[in-house]
Amino acid sequence: MTKKTATSVAALMAIASGMVLAPVAFADSSSHDDELHTALAPIPTSKVTGSGTAMVHLKGNQATVTIKTQGLLADAPHAQHFHIGAKGQCPPASAAKQHNGQLSLNTTDGLPFYGKIGASLTTTGDTGADHSALAVDRFPKGSAYTYHRTITVDDETAKSLRDENAVVVVHGIDFNGNGKYDNVLGASDLDPKLPSEATNPALCGPLKMAPAAAVAGGMGGTQSADTMALTAAGGLLTAAAGTLYLRRRSSRQS
Amino acid sequence: MTGFRPRGRRGAYTAAAIAFTTSALVVLATALFGQHPPPAPPDTARAASIDEPRTPAPRSSPLPRSEPTVIRIPKIGVRTQIEKVTRSADGSVDMPTDPDHVGWYTGSVTPGETGNTVVVGHLDSRSGPAAFYGLGTLRKGSRITVTRRDGSTAHFAVTAMEVWAKDGFPSRRVYGPTMTPTLTLITCADWDDDRHTYRSNLVITAEPTTSPPGGADRGF
Numbered sequence: 001m002t003k004k005t006a007t008s009v010a011a012l013m014a015i016a017s018g019m020v021l022a023p024v025a026f027a028d029s030s031s032h033d034d035e036l037h038t039a040l041a042p043i044p045t046s047k048v049t050g051s052g053t054a055m056v057h058l059k060g061n062q063a064t065v066t067i068k069t070q071g072l073l074a075d076a077p078h079a080q081h082f083h084i085g086a087k088g089q090c091p092p093a094s095a096a097k098q099h100n101g102q103l104s105l106n107t108t109d110g111l112p113f114y115g116k117i118g119a120s121l122t123t124t125g126d127t128g129a130d131h132s133a134l135a136v137d138r139f140p141k142g143s144a145y146t147y148h149r150t151i152t153v154d155d156e157t158a159k160s161l162r163d164e165n166a167v168v169v170v171h172g173i174d175f176n177g178n179g180k181y182d183n184v185l186g187a188s189d190l191d192p193k194l195p196s197e198a199t200n201p202a203l204c205g206p207l208k209m210a211p212a213a214a215v216a217g218g219m220g221g222t223q224s225a226d227t228m229a230l231t232a233a234g235g236l237l238t239a240a241a242g243t244l245y246l247r248r249r250s251s252r253q254s
Numbered sequence: 255m256t257g258f259r260p261r262g263r264r265g266a267y268t269a270a271a272i273a274f275t276t277s278a279l280v281v282l283a284t285a286l287f288g289q290h291p292p293p294a295p296p297d298t299a300r301a302a303s304i305d306e307p308r309t310p311a312p313r314s315s316p317l318p319r320s321e322p323t324v325i326r327i328p329k330i331g332v333r334t335q336i337e338k339v340t341r342s343a344d345g346s347v348d349m350p351t352d353p354d355h356v357g358w359y360t361g362s363v364t365p366g367e368t369g370n371t372v373v374v375g376h377l378d379s380r381s382g383p384a385a386f387y388g389l390g391t392l393r394k395g396s397r398i399t400v401t402r403r404d405g406s407t408a409h410f411a412v413t414a415m416e417v418w419a420k421d422g423f424p425s426r427r428v429y430g431p432t433m434t435p436t437l438t439l440i441t442c443a444d445w446d447d448d449r450h451t452y453r454s455n456l457v458i459t460a461e462p463t464t465s466p467p468g469g470a471d472r473g474f
Contacts (some may be wrong), residue, residue: 033330039369039431042314051316051368053431069347093318130280164361208361211372214420214455217386218442219376222292223450234364 033211034162038205040069044093045105046173048072048202050143061158065121067140067147069170072202074143076181077136078170078177079120079199080233082207083155084160088113088167090204098184099196104175106200108189114167114204118157121168123150127151133197134191136172161207170203292377295390295443299415316435317366320404322358325373329396330388336400339374347374347403347429347440353384356439362429365400366408366462369430377442377452386441389456398437398460410437410460415441417454428457434461 035094040052050071057064072078085175091110094102122139132138140147153161160166176184185196322336337350339357350357356375363369376384396412418424428438437460442452 037429037431039363039433040369041363041368044318051433053369053433055426055430068433174349175409205369205431209341209349210425211341211345211359212425213344214418214423215347215374215440216349216442216452217374217455218384218438218445218452219380220378220445220450220452221380221382221384222387223445223447 025207027249035210036161036164036166036207037210038168038207040067040168040170040203040205041090042219043091043098043105043110043173043201045179046200047105048173048200050203052203052205054205054207055210056161058158058161061152061155062150063119063153063158063161064150065147067121067168067170068145069203070144072143073174073179073181075141076172076174076198076204077139077141078145079134079136079139080147081109081113081120081133081169082118082157082161083167084116084118084157084165085171086111086165087113087167088115088160088163089113089205090103090167090206091201100184102175102185102202104185104194104196106185106189107169107171110169110201110204114169114206115160115165118160118166119151119153121147121149121151122148123149127153130253134194136194136198164206166207168205168207169201170204171199171201173197173200173202175200187237195218231233257369279416292383292387292443295415295417296393299417300458312369316368317364317402317406317408318404319364319367320402320406322365322371322373322400322402322408325356326401327388327392327396327419330391332385333389334385334473336373341398349373349374349376350385353379356385363435365437366435367405367437368433368435370430370436370438372429372438372440375441377456386439389439389441389458390443392458398439399465400420400437408435408437409463409465412458413461414459418457418461419444419454420452423455428455436438437461 036056038054040054042048042050050069052067052069055066060235066078091105091113095113096105097109099106117129117133117244119129120127120135120146122132122135124138126132181195181198187198188194188199192201257300325336326333335355336358337355339348339350342348347359349410353376356373359372362370364373365371377386380383392412392415394412400408402408431470439458441456441457444453446453
């Protein structure tokens with residue numbers, strides 16, 4: 001019993017010290033590396049059937065970004081950004097509106113969900129939200145591409161990434177399936193000189209922290225069978241002894 | 255009548271004592287001669303190559319987002335509730351609070367959506383088998399269905415089984431995003447008698463399939 005009490009006290013102390021130390025460990029989260037990832041799924045109503053994946057390794061304000069796509073419009077540039085500062089979500093089909101008589105979802109329609117641009121994921125040069133958002137000559141081209149680049153993001157974007165509030169959006173759709181960007185949905189809501197198809201969101205994915213390490217999916221209750229059986233058998237034998245006592249008592253009474 | 259009652263009571267007590275003692279002996283005998291450790295996954299699960307491609311062509315179109323409620327695995331008699339779980343303090347995925355439930359990692363997509371859905375479950379609790387106790391008996395082609403909040407059902411078939419040691423666990427491969435809908439089930443494997451802990455994780459990969467003809471898992 002003394003040993004058991006000592007063990008309980010030790011366990012309590014371990015739990016208590018963990019509770020004290022845990023907040024200290026978490027307070028330091030911005031200095032270690034963070035890994036985020038997401039699958040890129042088609043925007044509803046966009047007629048896109050492609051998909052993709054995105055991974056971001058974040059160290060301070062340095063973001064190493066890897067994006068893979070498939071099934072996008074071939075031979076066409078695809079603008080891609082971190083969007084930040086809204087719900088950290090991709091827009092549902094209900095966010096679509098009539099554009100040039102067609103139910104579709106342009107970049108502005110998605111803003112309440114994924115937010116404004118935090119960084120432009122260009123292949124070379126500037127990655128800012130203001131100057132490079134529609135730098136069509138510096139974005140990846142083609143239906144399936146792999147993009148890999150380390151960029152510096154501003155504090156707001158870094159914080160949004162760490163808060164799991166940033167969203168990767170890849171733009172450029174072929175709504176009428178004619179193999180090129182045209183004005184079937186009218187002019188772009190972002191730049192009237194461009195067709196809406198060229199800037200409409202195609203693929204989207206909310207960036208979430210990637211889990212690391214194996215899970216603790218077992219406690220061993222089916223492994224220490226001896227202990228379990230002894231406990232059970234012990235209980236049953238106690239019950240047997242109890243009934244024998246009652247038997248003796250009841251025979252004395254008679 | 256008065257003479258009969260005590261004898262009747264004595265008889266009942268005798269019978270009860272014998273029953274309890276016999277049960278105790280049976281429990282002990284079972285423990286000694288018939289231990290039932292969790293079913294082991296096939297040996298091929300341990301020969302998994304890290305370069306193996308894991309995303310073949312999609313077999314049915316992805317579903318829109320809708321959170322999962324119930325998972326069914328007919329082969330091992332699993333039909334249980336799905337809890338929501340988040341990332342644990344050590345960076346891994348938390349376990350469901352009820353060992354008989356499984357946990358859907360909320361940082362992963364919902365089942366049937368484009369991407370990798372992560373579902374974790376206990377192999378055993380402190381007192382006995384838990385939700386994913388029988389996971390090791392699944393084989394390629396075993397069916398898994400997940401009911402979603404919107405009333406739709408996502409159907410999957412097992413395509414791969416891998417056992418990975420906890421030290422050197424390939425987190426990116428197991429948790430990483432995929433271009434097509436994928437269901438990843440994770441539980442423990444490889445009991446370490448000395449350290450009283452599981453050494454490995456069993457990782458089951460399943461991919462979308464059409465619903466079975468005639469509703470083979472109806473009523474389950």
